[in-house]
Amino acid sequence: MQNRRQFFKKSLLLTASGLLIGSRPLSGLAQDGDNKASKLTPPPDLFDAQVLDVDFWLKPRTLDLIRPASGERIKLLYWKDGDMLDSAYQQFCHLLRDVNGKKSAPIDPKLLETLWATQAFIARFGMTKPLEVLSGYRTPESNQRLREEGIPAARKSLHLEGRAADIRIGDLHEEVLGELIQSFKQGGVGFYFRASSKGGWIHTDTGLQRTWTG
Numbered sequence: 001m002q003n004r005r006q007f008f009k010k011s012l013l014l015t016a017s018g019l020l021i022g023s024r025p026l027s028g029l030a031q032d033g034d035n036k037a038s039k040l041t042p043p044p045d046l047f048d049a050q051v052l053d054v055d056f057w058l059k060p061r062t063l064d065l066i067r068p069a070s071g072e073r074i075k076l077l078y079w080k081d082g083d084m085l086d087s088a089y090q091q092f093c094h095l096l097r098d099v100n101g102k103k104s105a106p107i108d109p110k111l112l113e114t115l116w117a118t119q120a121f122i123a124r125f126g127m128t129k130p131l132e133v134l135s136g137y138r139t140p141e142s143n144q145r146l147r148e149e150g151i152p153a154a155r156k157s158l159h160l161e162g163r164a165a166d167i168r169i170g171d172l173h174e175e176v177l178g179e180l181i182q183s184f185k186q187g188g189v190g191f192y193f194r195a196s197s198k199g200g201w202i203h204t205d206t207g208l209q210r211t212w213t214g
């Protein structure tokens, strides 16, 4: 079993390097808006959280989040020895606030766990960029405005309850990101593929396990 696991880890390491999107326009040098052709389509089980051992879940947890909308970034230890560190938790609740509605709300600790686990998992493959949060908590007014603007937002979205986030990670294909989050079996995962230079995003929530493409 150990050998098999070692082998699996090794092959993950080898293939993970191929997941980086080499042509993503980091400095505005993209030739055109559609770089979809250069994105790889990885096998769905390439990143599988079920290979994690119990140690992974027991270690202190540091989360590194950025809000492109406001330019804020927080990198903090927020969980240790089974306990949430309150000051850090409050700061992450603030970061995950409704940036437009200027209002924050308690964020489901399980959502923070999913964000952290995702980040900690891919960090094992040398990907250490902050996780970009496009949307966290939403006020009903903000959610309604998104709907009116034709941006995908469910009427009873879990964003309204502080139980959902829309995220991406620089250079990581959103399909890989979504498949990884799905493998944690923690809740819903929505795949939002977009052809823009920044690509799409992944919706993750702590509701029922389900997946969709939007």
Ligand SMILES: [Zn+2]
Pocket (backbone or CB within 6 Å): 135, 159, 164, 165, 166, 203, 204
């Ligand atoms: Zn969402």
